[in-house]
Amino acid sequence: MREYHVTARRVDSHGSEARTKEAVLVIDTDLKGRLDAFNPAELLLASVAACMLKGIERVTPMLDFQLRGIDISLRGMRQDSPPKMVSIAYEIIVDSDETDQRLDLLHKNVRKFGTISNTVADALELTGTLTRKISKA
Known part of the structure; x- marks a missing residue:
């Protein structure tokens, strides 16, 4: 079986980020939404x-x-x-x-x-x- 690992953290009330390997992904967790990130x-x-x-x-x-x-x-x-x-x-x-x-x-x-x-x-x-x-x- 293969296993994957991702971590995520709240940056502020406008967004969060997820990380794996050397990659960082900005996540839209703002209640109003944001155009520069995926929800x-x-x-x-x-x-x-x-x-x-x-x-x-x-x-x-x-x-x-x-x-x-x-x-x-x-x-x-x-x-x-x-x-x-x-x-x-x-x-x-x-x-x-x-x-x-x-x-x-x-x-x-x-x-x-x-x-x-x-x-x-x-x-x-x-x-x-x-x-x-x-x-x-």
């Missing part, structure tokens, strides 16, 4: 996106999958009572000349082997698509 819900979405990106990086050499870039957009829905995230929808756009079947294979691998996405999918509705980037002529 907890946005951190969850970013974690799912990071998991998908890392999964793609891991599987593309194994599949000999060629790509030029990847963009991911996520939308999370939160209910108020009790407060919790109830769904996350994502769109993965891959800039690649691979066939549609290979794009489907990449998406299946992303969904099957993502540590964070699998954990989240057990807790809420996680749906999405992986499509090819449309070239602008």
Whole structure:
């Protein structure tokens, strides 16, 4: 089993920070919100996106999958009572000349082997698509 370690601390009433290894992440914990940091819900979405990106990086050499870039957009829905995230929808756009079947294979691998996405999918509705980037002529 793999273990991860993160510490977090309150900086002041406007924000906090999380640390791991040599990285520091500013967290929006201000009751009024702040534009220069991720709030907890946005951190969850970013974690799912990071998991998908890392999964793609891991599987593309194994599949000999060629790509030029990847963009991911996520939308999370939160209910108020009790407060919790109830769904996350994502769109993965891959800039690649691979066939549609290979794009489907990449998406299946992303969904099957993502540590964070699998954990989240057990807790809420996680749906999405992986499509090819449309070239602008």
